[in-house]
Amino acid sequence: MNELGEYSLIVALGVSIYAAVVSALGEKTGSHRMVKSSEYALVTVFGLHTLASIALLNALYTHDFTIDYVYSYTNRELGKFYTLSAFWAGQKGSLLLWAWMLGMFSTVVVWQNRNVNRKLMPYVVSIISVTLTLFGFLMVFASPVFERMPFWYRTVTVSTRCSRTRV
Numbered sequence: 001m002n003e004l005g006e007y008s009l010i011v012a013l014g015v016s017i018y019a020a021v022v023s024a025l026g027e028k029t030g031s032h033r034m035v036k037s038s039e040y041a042l043v044t045v046f047g048l049h050t051l052a053s054i055a056l057l058n059a060l061y062t063h064d065f066t067i068d069y070v071y072s073y074t075n076r077e078l079g080k081f082y083t084l085s086a087f088w089a090g091q092k093g094s095l096l097l098w099a100w101m102l103g104m105f106s107t108v109v110v111w112q113n114r115n116v117n118r119k120l121m122p123y124v125v126s127i128i129s130v131t132l133t134l135f136g137f138l139m140v141f142a143s144p145v146f147e148r149m150p151f152w153y154r155t156v157t158v159s160t161r162c163s164r165t166r167v
Contacts, residue, residue, distance in 0.1 A: 002067060005055025006146040009096075012048035013136030015041050020129035027122035035118075038125045039110045045132055046103030053100050056093065056145060060086055068147045069093060092145040099135040102128065 019041035026034030056069070060083050065071045073086040073093075087093045106128045113121055139145055 001055045001058050002064065002146050005052040005059075006144070008048040008051040008055070009136065009139050009145065012045045012052070012099075013133065013140050015048065016045050016129050016132040016136050019045065020126050020133055023122045023125040023129060027126075032118075035122045035125070038129065039114075039121065042103075042110055042125055042129060042132075043107050045129075046100070046107045049096070049100040049103045052145070053087075053096060056096060057084060057087060059146075060084055066149055068149050069145055071149055092139070092143045092147075095135055095139050095143065096145050099132060099139065102132060102135070106132075 019038040022034050022041065023038035026032070026038060058064075059067050059070050060074060061080070063070065063074065063076055063083075069090060069092050070086075073089040074083050078086075088097045106125075109124060109128075110121075113124075
């Protein structure tokens with residue numbers, strides 16, 4: 001499930017770049033089909049961020065400590081509510097939450113303006129897509145949400161925890 005979340009963030013980055021470029025080109029050339037395509041791409045980015053959010057929530061809920069973010073902000077003694085609220089406890093999860101919320105609001109904007117304000121929509125989609133592209137670059141390259149723990153660190157930590165429980 002973690003790979004699915006990681007790949008969905010990578011694809012979302014590509015789709016948000018596509019939406020930004022196609023929306024600007026659609027306005028410049030006057031192609032309504034390109035603008036509509038960029039709007040659908042924006043909705044797709046929201047779906048991909050939703051998929052990544054579900055993957056992170058699953059990792060938090062199942063205590064998947066192979067992910068650095070889960071290891072850093074949760075432990076087995078936390079209640080389920082506090083474990084799930086660790087979604088936004090750190091920078092990586094907060095970036096995903098903000099990108100997800102921006103995608104949700106942009107989907108609402110696209111849906112509400114499907115027949116009105118057609119002159120403004122290429123600009124709106126371009127600006128939102130550029131912002132989502134920034135979030136995507138941060139989540140994929142600068143601070144990856146689904147970053148794995150180093151193997152040597154997992155081995156040392158697990159063996160240390162096992163020896164402490166036996167003593």
